Amino acid sequence: xxxxxxxxxxxxxxxxxxxxxxxxxxxxxxxxxxxxxxxxxxxxxxxxxxxxxxxxxxxxxxxxxxxxxxxxxxxxxxxxxxxxxxxxxxxxxxxxxxxxxxxxxxxxxxxxxxxxxxxxxxxxxxxxxxxxxxxxxxxxxxxxxxxxxxxxxxxxxxxxxxxxxxxxxxxxxxxxxxxxxxxxxxxxxxxxxxxxxxxxxxxxxxxxxxxxxxxxxxxxxxxxxxxxxxxxxxxxxxxxxxxxxxxxxxxxxxxxxxxxxxxxxxxxxxxxxxxxxxxxxxxxxxxxxxxxxxxxxxxxxxxxxxxxxxxxxxxxxxxxxxxxxxxxxxxxxxxxxxxxxxxxxxxxxxxxxxxxxxxxxxxxxxxxxxxxxxxxxxxxxxxxxxxxxxxxxxx
Amino acid sequence: xxxxxxxxxxxxxxxxxxxxxxxxxxxxxxxxxxxxxxxxxxxxxxxxxxxxxxxxxxxxxxxxxxxxxxxxxxxxxxxxxxxxxxxxxxxxxxxxxxxxxxxxxxxxxxxxxxxxxxxxxxxxxxxxxxxxxxxxxxxxxxxxxxxxxxxxxxxxxxxxxxxxxxxxxxxxxxxxxxxxxxxxxxxxxxxxxxxxxxxxxxxxxxxxxxxxxxxxxxxxxxxxxxxxxxxxxxxxxxxxxxxxxxxxxxxxxxxxxxxxxxxxxxxxxxxxxxxxxxxxxxxxxxxxxxxxxxxxxxxxxxxxxxxxxxxxxxxxxxxxxxxxxxxxxxxxxxxxxxxxxxxxxxxxxxxxxxxxxxxxxxxx
Numbered sequence: 001x002x003x004x005x006x007x008x009x010x011x012x013x014x015x016x017x018x019x020x021x022x023x024x025x026x027x028x029x030x031x032x033x034x035x036x037x038x039x040x041x042x043x044x045x046x047x048x049x050x051x052x053x054x055x056x057x058x059x060x061x062x063x064x065x066x067x068x069x070x071x072x073x074x075x076x077x078x079x080x081x082x083x084x085x086x087x088x089x090x091x092x093x094x095x096x097x098x099x100x101x102x103x104x105x106x107x108x109x110x111x112x113x114x115x116x117x118x119x120x121x122x123x124x125x126x127x128x129x130x131x132x133x134x135x136x137x138x139x140x141x142x143x144x145x146x147x148x149x150x151x152x153x154x155x156x157x158x159x160x161x162x163x164x165x166x167x168x169x170x171x172x173x174x175x176x177x178x179x180x181x182x183x184x185x186x187x188x189x190x191x192x193x194x195x196x197x198x199x200x201x202x203x204x205x206x207x208x209x210x211x212x213x214x215x216x217x218x219x220x221x222x223x224x225x226x227x228x229x230x231x232x233x234x235x236x237x238x239x240x241x242x243x244x245x246x247x248x249x250x251x252x253x254x255x256x257x258x259x260x261x262x263x264x265x266x267x268x269x270x271x272x273x274x275x276x277x278x279x280x281x282x283x284x285x286x287x288x289x290x291x292x293x294x295x296x297x298x299x300x301x302x303x304x305x306x307x308x309x310x311x312x313x314x315x316x317x318x319x320x321x322x323x324x325x326x327x328x329x330x331x332x333x334x335x336x337x338x339x340x341x342x343x344x345x346x347x348x349x350x351x352x353x354x355x356x357x358x359x360x361x362x363x364x365x366x367x368x369x370x371x372x373x374x375x376x377x378x379x380x381x382x383x384x385x386x387x388x389x390x391x392x393x394x395x
Numbered sequence: 396x397x398x399x400x401x402x403x404x405x406x407x408x409x410x411x412x413x414x415x416x417x418x419x420x421x422x423x424x425x426x427x428x429x430x431x432x433x434x435x436x437x438x439x440x441x442x443x444x445x446x447x448x449x450x451x452x453x454x455x456x457x458x459x460x461x462x463x464x465x466x467x468x469x470x471x472x473x474x475x476x477x478x479x480x481x482x483x484x485x486x487x488x489x490x491x492x493x494x495x496x497x498x499x500x501x502x503x504x505x506x507x508x509x510x511x512x513x514x515x516x517x518x519x520x521x522x523x524x525x526x527x528x529x530x531x532x533x534x535x536x537x538x539x540x541x542x543x544x545x546x547x548x549x550x551x552x553x554x555x556x557x558x559x560x561x562x563x564x565x566x567x568x569x570x571x572x573x574x575x576x577x578x579x580x581x582x583x584x585x586x587x588x589x590x591x592x593x594x595x596x597x598x599x600x601x602x603x604x605x606x607x608x609x610x611x612x613x614x615x616x617x618x619x620x621x622x623x624x625x626x627x628x629x630x631x632x633x634x635x636x637x638x639x640x641x642x643x644x645x646x647x648x649x650x651x652x653x654x655x656x657x658x659x660x661x662x663x664x665x666x667x668x669x670x671x672x673x674x675x676x677x678x679x680x681x682x683x684x685x686x687x688x689x690x691x692x693x694x695x696x697x698x699x700x701x702x703x704x705x706x707x708x709x710x711x712x713x714x715x716x717x718x719x720x721x722x723x724x725x726x727x728x729x730x731x732x733x734x735x736x737x738x739x740x741x742x743x744x745x746x747x748x749x750x751x752x753x754x755x756x757x758x759x
Contacts, residue, residue, distance in 0.1 A: 144658070288523045288755070339722065356591060372730055
């Protein structure tokens with residue numbers, strides 16, 4: 001048992017944090033205000049001292065020199081990088097994110113489809129990809145999606161509405177989940193590649209107006225008799241029922257990462273509050289100061305406990321072991337904790353806490369989505385509870 | 396004798412303010428927030444109801460309980476409007492309760508609003524300070540008394556017709572600032588320019604009192620305990636705004652939960668969804684009654700330190716409950732709660748802002 005990161009991962013984490021604070025944090029307010037990723041952020045990523053993106057989960061230091069056999073593996077490294085990247089600002093997420101639509105093609109596509117949409121040339125051609133699952137009437141209950149796909153001859157005709165689709169307004173293609181038979185529930189759901197410019201694919205709102213994470217493009221779009229070729233249905237027809245499970249499995253590899261995002265936001269808030277409070281010590285009574293210091297210390301410890309749960313889930317994933325309940329545990333624990341910390345830092349700092357002159361108010365807004373996306377807290381508590389019940393029944 | 400009901404007058408006031416807030420304020424709250432100001436017609440309507448400037452209708456017209464009730468109801472329509480209006484009204488009330496007839500008369504003719512002189516209370520300082528620990532003080536210099544200190548969350552910075560400032564000087568004292576003194580104060584931060592998290596329809600800011608000279612006749616004659624009671628009334632009203640904000644979030648979320656279907660049922664049928672709402676409802680209700688209890692017996696408080704502590708506990712409970720309520724509000728709506736299409740994100744921002752005004756790290 002060793003929950004410590006390998007020295008090289010620690011070095012990577014340090015480098016990413018330093019880079020993110022220096023390069024992304026100064027852009028945070030602008031990104032939030034403009035509701036888009038500033039070009040400077042993409043440029044900063046290009047010259048970063050590490051490589052990788054949040055879609056591939058493969059992050060490495062430029063000029064990596066350690067012994068590869070002693071390195072932490074892909075998901076442990078990625079979740080560590082995610083926390084440190086977000087520590088500078090949540091801008092890291094959209095800036096380093098090429099979308100997860102491509103990942104569904106990887107998981108579900110036939111060799112021909114993978115070649116068409118995921119070859120190096122295709123990645124270059126299509127750029128960002130979208131993941132269209134959530135609908136106005138179907139979020140947690142993703143099997144309740146109403147977007148329909150009807151086969152007519154050698155074509156599919158798609159109709160429906162999607163929301164919260166990251167990157168859809170700029171994506172080269174969006175992987176759209178639609179049902180071929182609503183009566184079949186989740187078994188009737190298939191994934192379709194809808195390329196940019198497809199007639200009937202209409203952007204309703206390029207970037208939704210959000211409480212936080214405003215630079216992240218989440219698009220509402222409609223499919224109005226959108227016609228696509230037969231071969232744009234991912235996988236073989238006989239694989240059908242596996243499609244929906246695959247969609248959820250796609251999210252399953254990222255849930256623990258959301259915990260790391262929340263931890264990164266809260267840790268940044270905590271550390272910056274500490275820096276700001278320190279010179280103001282004389283403004284507080286000694287009793288209050290000692291309570292505040294003890295509370296900040298407790299928050300550090302709580303964040304570290306949450307960090308260990310995210311790391312455990314990532315390690316299980318690296319080992320190819322079941323990790324669903326463990327990912328849920330990290331995801332259920334970290335975001336509400338991070339919310340409490342971000343709220344608390346605002347109250348401790350008074351008007352500096354709520355003023356746009358500092359980033360505390362922004363973190364309070366940004367962090368709120370972490371308890372919602374990729375499965376709400378209720379859903380994850382449900383998953384953990386169900387596992388407990390299953391295990392109790394089996395004993 | 397226990398009597399858990401309002402007087403007919405207060406019940407009527409609550410009804411009128413509630414109707415105005417829910418029917419005329421709430422539907423346009425997003426637009427009002429975008430405008431970063433309390434619209435003139437809202438000011439006029441609330442003035443007609445009698446909550447903008449209570450001394451217009453006599454010092455007893457709005458007691459601390461009535462102010463808290465009005466604050467909660469307006470907040471359910473727009474917490475920012477509630478903060479600016481009620482904070483301003485408390486300046487007038489402080490003047491009516493603590494000042495002389497001459498002092499009242501000195502501001503009667505002021506006012507660019509065309510409605511009534513618009514005041515501002517300068518109370519909060521941050522740092523978790525209780526009123527008896529405020530760092531704003533009075534110093535003597537060759538020209539008389541000068542004020543020192545910094546106040547946060549003051550409404551109408553640079554535009555108020557008058558302000559009532561609370562400072563410490565061998566106990567609590569309150570001082571009236573007219574246009575000449577206000578002009579000598581520094582606006583350290585105008586939140587309308589720099590931006591803030593929530594309560595955006597309230598014009599607020601931080602002000603500095605560095606060396607502002609105060610004429611002898613500016614001191615409000617009521618001092619000591621009377622000032623402590625006025626301060627407690629103001630703090631309870633701010634707590635009531637938190638409660639009103641949380642209650643609005645819960646009402647909205649509860650309605651949504653009955654309409655939204657997931658896994659074949661309304662989400663309100665899931666205890667995982669319903670219990671956070673009911674927990675927050677219970678906490679809000681407890682905070683609300685604590686506010687009403689203390690507000691209704693402020694006149695009998697005799698120990699200033701005890702009063703400040705009791706108030707602080709209630710403020711902490713109200714803010715905690717408002718936070719739980721607004722978080723549960725967003726969580727109930729899920730991703731929709733994160734969108735500005737629904738008001739819960741606005742209430743979440745408001746609750747976070749209110750909590751930073753009056754906060755004691757020792758208490759929650």
